[in-house]
Amino acid sequence: MELKLEVVVIPVSDVDKAKAFYVDTLGFRPDADFPIADGYRVVQATPPGSECSVIFGEGVTTVPAGSAQGLHLIVDDIEATIGELTSRGVDVEGPFHDDTGVFHHAGKGHRVPGLAPERPSYGSFASFADPDGNEWIVQEVPVRAPGR
Structure with missing residues (x-):
């Protein structure tokens, strides 16, 4: 399937x-x-x-406006993307990586400023919100893991 x-x-x-x-x-x-x-x-x-x-x-959802979190946009170059978003007037937080080195925690408590050490695929993030506060995460993935 x-x-x-x-x-x-x-x-x-x-x-x-x-x-x-x-x-x-x-x-x-x-x-x-x-x-x-x-x-x-x-x-x-x-x-x-x-x-x-x-x-x-x-009329397309009953979920409260601004309640979407963790929507991911995948990019090859997070620094270039942050620059482009910022030039378009988007308030971007980042780059950052999680203190565990794996994915990222919900919220902002475990964010470490800067790119992930050695800049591995899937390790560096940025975030922004739409006018209602729906949270978007930008994740850098220049090389995908096998099978993805």
């Missing part, structure tokens, strides 16, 4: 503000904007280079 992650739903409070952030600021590809009925609007956008999109809008 093959299962592909296609869409992640992001809870937002202001659809137009979210669309401006994801499309205009981050450069996500605008795939769809369907104002179907009063209280039901579906906006879909795709990060550059990704096969998985995000959907946000009105």
Whole structure:
């Protein structure tokens, strides 16, 4: 069986503000904007280079706006990505790595400033939030582990 992650739903409070952030600021590809009925609007956008999109809008989730955490965007060069995001007006925290050297803890308690020692794939991170506070993690993966 093959299962592909296609869409992640992001809870937002202001659809137009979210669309401006994801499309205009981050450069996500605008795939769809369907104002179907009063209280039901579906906006879909795709990060550059990704096969998985995000959907946000009105009536697409009951989860409180800003409650998404740990959404990952994978990049080859985290320093270049931080520079690009910052130049687009995004408030980025990082680079950082976890004090365990494995993945990263939830929250900010175990973040060590700077790139992971020896800069291994999967070891360095940055973070930012959308206008509602949904948390995005940028993870550097220049070389994927076998089978991934």
